Amino acid sequence: MSKDDLAKEGFLDPIISTASCQLLSQGAEARVWSGEFLGRPVILKQRFKKKYRHPVLDKHLNHSRLKQEVRSLLKARKLGIPTPVLYDVELEASTIYMERIAGCSVKELLKKGMSPADRHSLGRKIGQLLATMHDGSLVHGDLTTSNMLVRSDSQDLVMIDFGLSSISGLAEDKAVDLYVLERAFNSAHATSVDMYDAVLEAYKQHSRQWCPTLNKLADVRMRGRKRVMVG
Amino acid sequence: MTQALCLGIEGSANKIGVGIVREDGEILANPRHTYITPPGQGFLPRETAVHHQEHVVSLVQQALKEAKVAPKNISCIAYTKGPGMGGPLVAGAIAARMLAQLWKVPIIAVNHCVGHIEMGRIVTGARDPVVLYVSGGNTQVIAYSEQRYRIFGETIDLAVGNCLDKFARVLNLSNDPSPGYNIEQLAKEGSQFIELPYVVKGMDVSFSGLLSFIEEKTKELLASKTATPADMCFSLQETIxxxxxxxxxxAMAHCNTRDVLIVGGVGCNMRLQEMMQQMVEDRGGELYAIDERYCIDNGAMIAWPGLLAFKQGQFTPLEEATCTQRFRTDDVLVTWRD
Structure with a gap:
């Protein structure tokens, strides 16, 4: 995308030109670029303006969501959850600069095919990480297998995309978090559902609050599609 | 061969409507009557039911006359089974059962939400859009998959139209033709944007906290003359x-769909259509919207899905032709689509 196009959409340019970067993905909320920042490989995540929204509301939402994402990234690191290292935040350009992880998403790994033993151990790793995260009152909000990366060198599991995250100690929010992951497994990896069992098994062992959360998870599953609609 | 005709009766909220639709989708008649309450008041089930009882027979006569058909030409009767208010629903169901027995034709129970969706599809020609269904009683984001209209997101408390109606009562706006219409007109004069709570949780929305907030805030701002009623209407519309x-x-990103269809009474709001248009354009899709004739509850929207089901050989045994206040969109098995 050229500078002119960016200006037309009312963006401030990030300090490094996106012309030197490569567009990785374009979601409903943000564009993700891959580039270089002070000699390091980086990921740029830029939220874009929504033309349909009132400018005041749009700016407010963009800023508060950006700040929430940054806060959660930092909180996760404090809790010892591996996340990309945060390099810089440009509020005016709605851009976050993060470490580019050399690795593969869990989704891709599953697609390539994994042995049952590997699936089990990776599932346990995920469960343990989620337990630590939830015990620290951090709820991811968008747990899918594409938001978990495995570093190609150390094989460490890294959580990414905290764009929908929140801070919450409620069993309800944590249960919904797990339920989202469960649905992701059921729909995208029907043959790897055993891995999700390993996730829950490890979660139960490592979370101090596993009992209320997993009880709530049973409730959330029962709800299926939430309440009966009232006309 | 003559084409099948279906007469549909809709009375789930404050409108009673009778529509006659032909097999090819042509709407032959679609009169309706709205129960309008004084400013500052909503409609209550009991009074609304009485209103429907008073008007349903004359509306059936009017529809037959407008369509230039005799009762013997009608192939089936469709009525709203739910969701909606109990009393008003019963009024429509009784009329439908009576006509079915009088004219000796089958009766078909129709889900009100499915009625809106099918009406929107036939009027606009939209093939497989994401549907935003917004009215006084419902707020849902729907997409079709495997014989069901599946709900991707919905309100967890108030419906958006209900939120607008209640806010209109705070400002004492007229309920004629509808509170939402009057808010829309007043909002055009607003310029100051007041920040209101914005509650989106995943795919779901919530309006009750926002309503409590704006009710209080409006009193305060109007008393101190820092904002006008028009500003409040403008800010409310922009936010919700x-x-x-x-x-x-x-939902579009999730289902990989480019097109959107807006149905339901709030769907005739031009500001909502304009905002949706901007979003859909950016995604390279198309917006299908309809005007007040079809957006707002009417008889034809019940007759048309009734006719679709009838052609599949589906009808409701008379003893099961009841109504229910709770009837989810995804409870209906859609036999007429692939």
Whole structure:
């Protein structure tokens, strides 16, 4: 995308030109670029303006969501959850600069095919990480297998995309978090559902609050599609 | 061969409507009557039911006359089974059962939400859009998959139209033709944007907290003359419609669909259509919207899905032709689509 196009959409340019970067993905909320920042490989995540929204509301939402994402990234690191290292935040350009992880998403790994033993151990790793995260009152909000990366060198599991995250100690929010992951497994990896069992098994062992959360998870599953609609 | 005709009766809320639709989708007649309450008041089930009872027979006569058909030409009767208010629903169901026995034709129970969706599809020609269904009683983001209209996101408390109606009572706006219409007109004069709570949780929206907030805030700001009623209407519309457009966009990204269809009474709001248009354009899709004739509850929207089911050989045994206040969109098995 050229500078002119960016200006037309009312963006401030990030300090490094996106012309030197490569567009990785374009979601409903943000564009993700891959580039270089002070000699390091980086990921740029830029939220874009929504033309349909009132400018005041749009700016407010963009800023508060950006700040929430940054806060959660930092909180996760404090809790010892591996996340990309945060390099810089440009509020005016709605851009976050993060470490580019050399690795593969869990989704891709599953697609390539994994042995049952590997699936089990990776599932346990995920469960343990989620337990630590939830015990620290951090709820991811968008747990899918594409938001978990495995570093190609150390094989460490890294959580990414905290764009929908929140801070919450409620069993309800944590249960919904797990339920989202469960649905992701059921729909995208029907043959790897055993891995999700390993996730829950490890979660139960490592979370101090596993009992209320997993009880709530049973409730959330029962709800299926939430309440009966009232006309 | 003559084409089948279906007469549909809709009375789930404050409108009673009778529509006659032909097999090819042509609407032959679609009269309706709205129960309008004084400013500051909503409609109550009991009074609304009485209103429906008073008007249903004359509306059936009017529809037959407008369509230039005799009762013997009618192939089936469709009525709203739910969701809606109990009393008004019963009024429509009784009329439908009576006509079915009088004219000796089958009766078909129709889900009100499915009625809106099918009406929107036939009028606009939209093939497989993400549907935003917004009215006084419902707020849902719907997509079709495997014989069901599946709900991707919905309100967890108030419906968006209900939120607008209640806010209109705070400002004492007229209920004629509808509170939402009067808010829309007043909002055009507003310029100051007051920040209101914006509640989107995943794919779901919530309006009750926002309503409590704006009710209090309005009293305060109007008393101190820092904002006008027009500003409040403007800010309310900008905020709640942005929430609706956002969840619709999420559903589109999830289902990989480019087109959007807006149905339901709030769907005739031009500001909502304009915002949705901007979002859909950015995604390279098309917006299908309809005007007040079909957006607002009417008889034809019940007759048309009734006719679709009838052609599949589906009808409701008379003893099961009841109504229910709770009837989810995804409870209906859609036999007429692939």
């Amino acid at each position: 419609f942005a929430m609706l457009v956002e969840v619709t966009e999420r």
